[in-house]
Amino acid sequence: MTHADIVLPNLGFGMEEGRVLAWLKSPGDAVRKGEPVAEIESDKATVELEAVVDGVLEAILVPADQAVAVGSVLARIRTGAAPAEIVSTAPAPIASSETPGRASPVAQRLAQEHQIDLNRVQGTGPNGRILREDVEALIQAGAPLTAFAAPARPLTAPAVRKLARDNGIDLSQVRGTGSEGRIRREDVESLLSVGTPITPSVAPSPSVATPPPATEGRREIKLSTMRQAIARRLSQSMQESPHFYTVAELDLTDAIPALPAGIGLNAFLLYCCVAALKAQPELNATYEDGRLYHYDHVHLAMAVALPEGLLTPVLHRADDYSLSGLAERSRDLTARARAGKLKPDELAGGTFTVSNLGVVKQVERFTAILNPPQVGILAVGAAKPRPVVIDGGLHIRTTAFVTLSADHRIVDGMGAARFLEALDGQVRGFE
Numbered sequence: 001m002t003h004a005d006i007v008l009p010n011l012g013f014g015m016e017e018g019r020v021l022a023w024l025k026s027p028g029d030a031v032r033k034g035e036p037v038a039e040i041e042s043d044k045a046t047v048e049l050e051a052v053v054d055g056v057l058e059a060i061l062v063p064a065d066q067a068v069a070v071g072s073v074l075a076r077i078r079t080g081a082a083p084a085e086i087v088s089t090a091p092a093p094i095a096s097s098e099t100p101g102r103a104s105p106v107a108q109r110l111a112q113e114h115q116i117d118l119n120r121v122q123g124t125g126p127n128g129r130i131l132r133e134d135v136e137a138l139i140q141a142g143a144p145l146t147a148f149a150a151p152a153r154p155l156t157a158p159a160v161r162k163l164a165r166d167n168g169i170d171l172s173q174v175r176g177t178g179s180e181g182r183i184r185r186e187d188v189e190s191l192l193s194v195g196t197p198i199t200p201s202v203a204p205s206p207s208v209a210t211p212p213p214a215t216e217g218r219r220e221i222k223l224s225t226m227r228q229a230i231a232r233r234l235s236q237s238m239q240e241s242p243h244f245y246t247v248a249e250l251d252l253t254d255a256i257p258a259l260p261a262g263i264g265l266n267a268f269l270l271y272c273c274v275a276a277l278k279a280q281p282e283l284n285a286t287y288e289d290g291r292l293y294h295y296d297h298v299h300l301a302m303a304v305a306l307p308e309g310l311l312t313p314v315l316h317r318a319d320d321y322s323l324s325g326l327a328e329r330s331r332d333l334t335a336r337a338r339a340g341k342l343k344p345d346e347l348a349g350g351t352f353t354v355s356n357l358g359v360v361k362q363v364e365r366f367t368a369i370l371n372p373p374q375v376g377i378l379a380v381g382a383a384k385p386r387p388v389v390i391d392g393g394l395h396i397r398t399t400a401f402v403t404l405s406a407d408h409r410i411v412d413g414m415g416a417a418r419f420l421e422a423l424d425g426q427v428r429g430f431e
Helices: 105-113 132-141 158-166 185-194 225-240 265-279 323-339 413-428
Strands: 002-007 017-023 036-041 046-050 055-060 066-069 073-079 243-251 285-288 291-294 300-302 304-306 309-311 352-356 376-380 384-390 393-407
Touching (some): 225 309, 300 323, 376 413, 393 413
Parallel strands (some): 352 376
Antiparallel strands (some): 017 036, 285 291, 304 309
16 A cells, blocks of 8 residues: 655745644545645645545645644545554544534534534535535525524734734633624734733733834734735845836727626736747746746636735646636635635746736836746736827727736846837737
8 A cells, every 4th residue: 555645835925834723535535636624724824734645534634723834744545444553643633512523624614603503414425424615605695593502713914813823812711893794904903003811812922022112193004914925025125126017008998898798908918928928938937946848738826805915826738728717716716715715826826927906006017026936027007098109190999008027037128129019019909
């Protein structure tokens, strides 16, 4: 028999450690390749970790709610093993007292957060096991809720939970101001800024510097863990990569009315960008440890804004999609990024990034910082009517300014110009 290790992946943006939130499988359970087995948390996102092979979960090496370094072995799968041969080396997930062994850990956590009595839930998993999807279905249907005897886990984002942990704040004592009582980063930061005691479970680190004397009208806003990770990563990018910028104005007047029903401008520009990268492959590249890599396929990352920061989920093999397929896939990724349901591989492996602020009509144009190790990123401004001179005459056309940021170590000015030329050709040639 052989074994396969499940390790904590690197989800990008300088991630150094992560936390196992819950195990979805127990030692002895059969697993299929690609099946979610755990839920993990980084500074930036909560994702599901999948089994790497078919087999049986032999051992859980890192229990839930424990932080470990990237690359740590979390569990081991044995291929060809029988369930009776399996022995756990870590505590098994604790089952709900109302439904012993019937609910997965994530289902239990969701039920606690929404105060749902699991005895009233019909499980659709093997042997009637209650899965996360069963609880989510009740939540979406607005089913009557019955409170648990145990306190519910506060609703909040991964970065906010880590900020509270780092500062010894008990989130159960924090009043959330978000929808459905969700605890926002600002709720925790406001407590930190005034020094309100919130029954800390862990004393604040003695290495934390003493705050300066209070100044009237000034208050400190603690940076979220996600924002600190972004700051480190982008500071590194600006320091190590010599950025240069080229700007183009795209005429979208004829393309917009030709778009199929249900296809938005953002999806269209992603599609045109993919085609331009195929025409100018030197921008579809990464520069890592002094080595340049080109790719046969375009793995397009797209910036998605979240309350806690920015995620860049990746459209892998984006050049294999039609316009409608790319639109559907990008909508799915965006929705799951905002819901914290991305898979680890959907946050890694990008070869080029598009950042679109065009939804804010006041943003004419902007520049974006490279997403290392990529060598190019495209910033898209608002599409709006503008005066354009054509054949000596003044016309009103719907245009958008796009700015390409490129790594001058790898890309020269003419290469950037050719990419923008190819992008403009894709837009003008759309029928």
